[in-house]
Amino acid sequence: MIVSGSTSQALAGALARELEEPLATTSYDRFPDGELLTAAPDLDGADRAVIVASTVSSDAHLEVLQLQDAAREAGVEEVVTILPYMGYGRQDEAFETGQPVSSRAVARAISTGTDRVLTVNPHETGVCAFFEPTATAVDAAGRLAEPLPGGLTDPIFLSPDAGAIELAETVRDAYGTGETDYFEKTRHSGTEVDVSPSDVNVTDRDVVVCDDIVATGSTMSEAVGVLTDRGVGRVYVTCVHPLLVRNAYTKLARAGVEAVFGTDTIEGTSSAVSVAPALESHL
Template identity: 30%
Template sequence: MSKIITSNKQKQLADNLSKCLGVECIEADIRRFADDELRVQISTNMRDEDIIIVQSTAKPANDRLMELLLMVDAAKRAGAKKIIAVVPYLGYGRQDRPTYNYGPISARLVASLIEVAGVDHLITLDLHSPQVEGFFRIDVQNLNSAPIFAELFRDRKDFVVVSPDTGGLQRTQKFGIMVGAKFAIVDKSREKFNTCSMNEVIGNVSNKSCVIFDDIVDTGNTLCMAAELLLDCGALSVEACITHAVLSRDALLKLEESKISKIFVTNSIQHNALSSKFFINDITQLFANEIKRIINK
């Protein structure tokens, strides 16, 4: 038997998986003590059951991560047979190497915490850096959202897929091949923490519709700047396909006021409301297929 455990921050995806898999979904009771320590209680029998814990570690990243770890520990102590962590968006994935003096490798530490808590299998989506998989010693499945987005552009002709930086080039090339489109790259450089500059597009975008393809939109700065540069270079229009809509600070306002016409995202991170520019693509079946494979093997 299997059960799904989740917090109220990922309840929509958890409920969808519950219906798809035909298993019970229980929302953990998560409260705070006076000093803001978290208290997690899961009121169900989990002994000798396969427990599927659904929780993205999006903002506030530290709270969501701690909730995940505490839910895992609770399931382990209750005698769960197998613990499968479904973490569509894995926070700290961008910190896969030290980029400043005496800095930590935060992604490796998070991997160790998840392992020690008691996770047997981790299922995630579009890790920012593929090398993060290597930080884990447990079974990790890094699913790919590109086929979901590719279906949106199967019948589209004469457009260009754009990587907003050189780091996403390989991802963009693969997507371009899927949809039969040419690709271009924005030359982006980071001058200091959380700021970047762009001044060149490598590839022809003149008189073309452009689709920016990336894994994360956080503050929205990269996406908005890339769109402005593409339009300045003669692009007819700009859309975006982004796996994880983190949307920190005033990102929603920036994107709403930007010249990007449509933004396609997944429901890897739960949002109660997004503007009419956003089109949400469901990842339920993608994760359900992988969960079935793990449980049945």
């Protein structure tokens, strides 16, 4: 039985179709005092509950805990928790004395109600070790090639830095042709960062910028602006997790981005492809 959190209803439906498993009825209510009540009344008699919920907010985290408990209350034998997007995943260390390791805190809470955890392309794979048992990181980056237009002109797939070049290589390999490279970042202060492609010639070539998360779009739009100054052809942005908060779309469009393609780990207007096929093989 596939059980959807409120943030991942489309993905849960896609996964139910992929697995040919039933999709549970779920309800998301709020009491007058603000407390949440998330329920799945179809779980009685189910052998397995696969909870699918991106934790994009504190409420979404609480929904996961409530759905896990509802499954246990219904006597479900196995609970699998899928976090398509793991909130707090970038807070994987204490940055100053007295601060928490937030990803560890939420991982510990989620671990108490589940038998297995899957999460898609965590920003730092080390966060998987915070779960008990250890979570499995599912790589869905190859899915980002699907919505790209065919016939890109001598394409270059660029990652945000050298450490993420494997993500660009995965998208390139799935697309079938192209070169890979990465942006170099030079930090001058806490807020001032220069971004530029390393060495590759982008003149009149189509570029696909590949990242795991695009949040505010500030760094990405700056990088695209550099490409435009160098006579690039078309520029597309792909990301596994399209957070795209505040005026991120506007920033990217003003920089010259043709389109932004993301997955349905975070459901929105840029969710051009589903990660359900990548998850299916782990279930």
